Amino acid sequence: MRLVTTNPLQTFYDSLGSSPVKTIRVASPFITGPGVSSLIEVFKRKRTQIEILTNLSRFNIALSLSNPVRPLLDLTSALGKRVVIKSQSNLHAKLYLSDGRTALVGSSNLTYGGMQKNAELNWIIAGRRSEDKELLYQLGSWFNEAWNEAGAPLTLNDLNETLTTWERTTEPLRALLIDFIPEPRLGGDYWQKTREITRRKGWSIKAIETLLSESEDGSSKNSSRKLIFLKYLGLVDFDDRKVTILRKMTSQLEMYELLESGHLPVSLDAILRSFTRSNTDRMTYRSIAKALGVPDDGTLRGCVIWLESLGYIARHHTSGVDEFTITKQGQNLVIS
Numbered sequence: 001m002r003l004v005t006t007n008p009l010q011t012f013y014d015s016l017g018s019s020p021v022k023t024i025r026v027a028s029p030f031i032t033g034p035g036v037s038s039l040i041e042v043f044k045r046k047r048t049q050i051e052i053l054t055n056l057s058r059f060n061i062a063l064s065l066s067n068p069v070r071p072l073l074d075l076t077s078a079l080g081k082r083v084v085i086k087s088q089s090n091l092h093a094k095l096y097l098s099d100g101r102t103a104l105v106g107s108s109n110l111t112y113g114g115m116q117k118n119a120e121l122n123w124i125i126a127g128r129r130s131e132d133k134e135l136l137y138q139l140g141s142w143f144n145e146a147w148n149e150a151g152a153p154l155t156l157n158d159l160n161e162t163l164t165t166w167e168r169t170t171e172p173l174r175a176l177l178i179d180f181i182p183e184p185r186l187g188g189d190y191w192q193k194t195r196e197i198t199r200r201k202g203w204s205i206k207a208i209e210t211l212l213s214e215s216e217d218g219s220s221k222n223s224s225r226k227l228i229f230l231k232y233l234g235l236v237d238f239d240d241r242k243v244t245i246l247r248k249m250t251s252q253l254e255m256y257e258l259l260e261s262g263h264l265p266v267s268l269d270a271i272l273r274s275f276t277r278s279n280t281d282r283m284t285y286r287s288i289a290k291a292l293g294v295p296d297d298g299t300l301r302g303c304v305i306w307l308e309s310l311g312y313i314a315r316h317h318t319s320g321v322d323e324f325t326i327t328k329q330g331q332n333l334v335i336s
Helices: 008-015 033-043 058-063 070-082 112-117 130-149 156-177 190-198 205-212 223-232 252-260 268-277 285-292 298-310 328-335
Strands: 002-004 023-027 049-054 083-087 094-098 102-106 122-125 202-204 236-238 242-245 313-318 321-326
Touching (some): 008 102, 033 070, 033 268, 058 156, 102 130, 202 205, 223 236, 268 298, 268 321, 268 328, 285 298, 298 313
Parallel strands (some): 049 083
Antiparallel strands (some): 236 242, 313 321
16 A cells, blocks of 8 residues: 555556456546546556446535536446446545455545646555455445445436536526636737736736737726736736736746646646547547536636647637647647
């Protein structure tokens, strides 16, 4: 048994070795597209049975701003009848178990945050000592009990009904929250606008609001939320009369690292990796959203435009549809 603090899911997959894996059992209350994509990537060409225990209670659904059902539908579509999904309304545990021989237990959900981004704490148990075997037995017993208590597996109809419930619930909630969160979409060329702002020592409120009001749709109503976003990044401070610049931004990479350190709702790194894992050269907003298990909305589009502005992806407007390709600079970023 050993402690794992980085890349826990990849560590678990690596611990499986080359021997055939009959069953993978996952307990994770929250599941998103990147987590499901990792399962599909590892087990698509194998005969492994996947048992998923998650939490699709109405309360958990109401708390999920990213689509909690679409990743499960994608997993079922990719692996078919090998996937069995159940829901337990009070599930909070996170466990990954293979044939009673390897387990990962700790804090990581089957999400991008749980796999890579968040500060997580997990134990991996893969030893042959009697203590490890006893722990694996106890974890297997716990999963069996929770699995049996969860009742019947969810059908495709059950999942689609839950998807409809989430869509009805989350839209009013997102509309309510949007008035209280910073606005990361600065309008026009995001990077150039940020660099222009931070090159000066200060601005009057009126001058910077005029600059931030220049958006693709001509709207000026979000200038105050854009200013709050810049403060959230640690770039500026302001009062009712003036804006003080706290940090000068000098390179695209510096800006990327700042944004990726938890300031955007969708990970820029995850978006770039969706391009490298795609079977096509070009991706649309919709295909990016599907790959990540997030809504195709203004939040995602703002993050995509940040990447475009920083030069990591390129836009192609073809037949009325925006398509994107990853640039050499973007490929070098995710490979390094």
